[in-house]
Amino acid sequence: MFLLSTSSLAGYGLHHIFSLAKLGGYDGIDLSVDFDAYDTYDAIYIDTLIEATGLQVVSITAPARKLTKKQCDAVVTLADRLRVNIVNIHPPHRLDRERDWFWEYLQVVANKYPSITINIVNAPPKTWLFVISEYGNARPETIKKITAHTALSIENVDPGSGVDLMKTFILLGSTMWFVYLSDKDDNREGLFPGEGSMPLESLLIKMQDIGYTGHFSLSVDPGSLSAGAPEREILEKMSQSRAFLAKYFS
Numbered sequence: 001m002f003l004l005s006t007s008s009l010a011g012y013g014l015h016h017i018f019s020l021a022k023l024g025g026y027d028g029i030d031l032s033v034d035f036d037a038y039d040t041y042d043a044i045y046i047d048t049l050i051e052a053t054g055l056q057v058v059s060i061t062a063p064a065r066k067l068t069k070k071q072c073d074a075v076v077t078l079a080d081r082l083r084v085n086i087v088n089i090h091p092p093h094r095l096d097r098e099r100d101w102f103w104e105y106l107q108v109v110a111n112k113y114p115s116i117t118i119n120i121v122n123a124p125p126k127t128w129l130f131v132i133s134e135y136g137n138a139r140p141e142t143i144k145k146i147t148a149h150t151a152l153s154i155e156n157v158d159p160g161s162g163v164d165l166m167k168t169f170i171l172l173g174s175t176m177w178f179v180y181l182s183d184k185d186d187n188r189e190g191l192f193p194g195e196g197s198m199p200l201e202s203l204l205i206k207m208q209d210i211g212y213t214g215h216f217s218l219s220v221d222p223g224s225l226s227a228g229a230p231e232r233e234i235l236e237k238m239s240q241s242r243a244f245l246a247k248y249f250s
Helices: 014-023 043-053 069-082 104-112 165-175 200-209 231-246
Strands: 002-005 028-032 057-061 086-089 117-121 150-153 176-181 215-218
Touching: 002 014, 002 057, 002 231, 014 028, 014 043, 014 231, 043 069, 057 069, 057 215, 069 086, 069 104, 104 117, 117 150, 117 176, 150 165, 165 176, 165 200, 215 231
Parallel strands: 002 028, 002 215, 028 057, 057 086, 086 117, 150 176, 176 215
Antiparallel strands: none
16 A cells, blocks of 8 residues: 655644545545654544545554654554554654653553554664764664564664664565655655655665565655645645556555
């Protein structure tokens, strides 16, 4: 499935985002929860959008920073209420106030909700003074041991770290069944696929070769989708993103 991350059109209301995803021919929604935007975790309201558009929320993505144990529970409970069976969780940053929910606790949650797959997203390989990892031990080869399910964020890969996109893909291996599709270069992240310097086509060819059947979520900066422009321009960019992926996955 090719999903639209609601973060790609941040600034619009959820109703408008659902409508654009429907008009753009997307298969479903990857709901990016923002605990400062109440609509993004209002199950009753989101259910009305699903009913109105006929477009399902296929996955839910938790906030990338400052997630608490209570919020982690809220995200999984939201998925349960909306009958969503994929939740994507980012590893905590060392400066986040709460971090004890990440390792063993996630395994407890996964056992409590066996119908929900909890994917751990690869963390940016950022360090302090080139030594101390900002995300602790959240390397690709370790995060896959938490729930045995991972998600690949292309934006979070840093080719200069020694672990490039293809190596990250190899390290995540068969645990990876969700991809946040975007592009980046040395100066910018969240670019439209094909507008940066990441080897996306090589990645997609390799994924096609191994028979990947997981999900893709278009996760770009809103400006890359011409957010704020006339609707026809947004829909044109959305069509282009579908065409980019359809060369390898129809």
